[in-house]
Amino acid sequence: MKMKPVKIVATTGPASDSYEMVLALAKAGVDVFRINLSHATQEEIDGRFEWIRKAEKELGRPLAIMGDLAGPKIRIEEIDEGAVLDKGDRVTIVKERISGNKKRFSLNFPDIIDMIEPGAEIYVDDGAIKLRAENKTDEGIEAVVTVGGPLLSRKGFLAEGIALSKTGISDKDKKSIALMVAMDVDALALSFVQSADDVTEVKNLLPEDSQIMTVAKIETAGGVENAESILEVADALMVARGDMGLAVPMAKVPHIQKDLINLCLKKSKPVITATQMLESMVSRSIPTRAEVTDVANAILDGTDCVMLSAETARGQFPVEVIETMAAIIKEAVKHKDHLEYAEHHAISHAVSASAGTIADHIGAELIIAFTETGRCARNISRHRHKEQIIAASPNAATVRKMNFTWGVYPLEIKPTKNFEDFRKQANHIATHNPVHELEKGQPFVIVAGMPFGEVGTTNMIFVQKAE
Secondary structure, X not given: OOOOOOEEEEEOOHHHOOHHHHHHHHHHOOXXXXXXXXXXXXXXXXXHHHHHHHHHHHHOOOOEEEEEOOOOOOEEOOEOOOOEEOOOOEEEEEOOOXXXXXXXXXXXXXXXXXXXXXXXXXXXXXXXXXXXXXXXXXOEEEEEEEEOEEOOOOOEEEEOOOOOOOOOOOHHHHHHHHHHHHOOOOEEEEOOOOOXXXXXXXXXXXXXXXXXXXXXXXXXXXXXXXXXXXXXXXXXXXXXXXXXXXXXXXXXXXXXXXXXXXXXXXXXXOEEEEOOOOHHHHOOOOOOHHHHHHHHHHHHHOOOEEEEOHHHHOOOOHHHHHHHHHHHHHHHHHHOOOOOOOOOOOHHHHHHHHHHHHHHHHOOOEEEEEXXXXXXXXXXXXXXXXXXXXXXXXXXXXXXXXXXXXXXXXXXXXXXXXXXXXXXXXXXXXXOOOOOOOOOOOEEEEEEEOOOOOOOOEEEEEEEEOO
């Protein structure tokens, strides 16, 4: 059965903190599990890694893990459980670090409190809660609640006219990076990236031979402005619409989303669309029609992945959310035309672009890309052809990272030694795979590079009939 081409990223959390739930989510369609390193404890991280790797073995298909760094985000410190702000309540944001409640709370960057001016709008949890600053005091700043809601620990905090200057990588993030390297994570998401230097700074902390994928989250005005140069050094982008919608005029977010997705398509790099995709399903078993339309439009824009956050981390219906997302994907891709890009003239791009065209002409339903790094499969994927793509690689890290790429089913294989071995292996894959097995005599397209096993040598298209 043909797989869904758009990949699903699900955030782990209290609602999905068991092996049984991780397995159920994977069965429902999750390709990548996100671990929010702002919130997760060491014990939680250990458990989630163990469960995901165990589920991967049980299902017999790769599951990728993405660690999401906290970054220089202003966050509320610890809050007593059950704190709820109501419209009209008064609250003081204090400079002293405290265990907060509905009347007083502190921030992880207390210095910014002095920068908030009376009259400024304050947004908590991506704008779910709104405050208006009123009076400065020696203790901090007093504010009135204009839109209420549950006040939760470590949620984002943004005040009008206030932005953190470049702070470098925090000690917390340095520890998180070292931990993720030690645990062999597949991808690292970098929060609040403003320039290419922010990505390079993180990459410099990775081992020289690291295969960890870097995902730059575009969620600031600087990130939007510098997206092209950021993508030159990052391996992928995330369209992080929550904070972005507070950093730039909200009405511009849909067009920015389209531009960022198109940029990634042109560069053959994955893109994740995130934030509030099915947010109402945190507490409802069905989404709103507007949410369904939003997800479908991201797919029609060309996104590789759609990401769920609170829906699977703390929602009441995590499995139903994934099933709903998979159903939307299945329907939306029926209306997605393939894309043509003529601006690249490298041999590898020309070969990859031709694969889908040849498949269309000969009626092939399967393209097999033999790849060391995944680049070949990504180059084919960017054209969004209707054929199933299988990325065959001897590199386990490459196989997992292919879970971020549109329309690609990753398969780990033994290294190919010679042309005859390669031909036999391709035939076995075509007739024995979980997503689109061919019958004898059906044609398929193979894309590879010679010499075998060398990086960056995509130079061959081979058409074969299943035997």
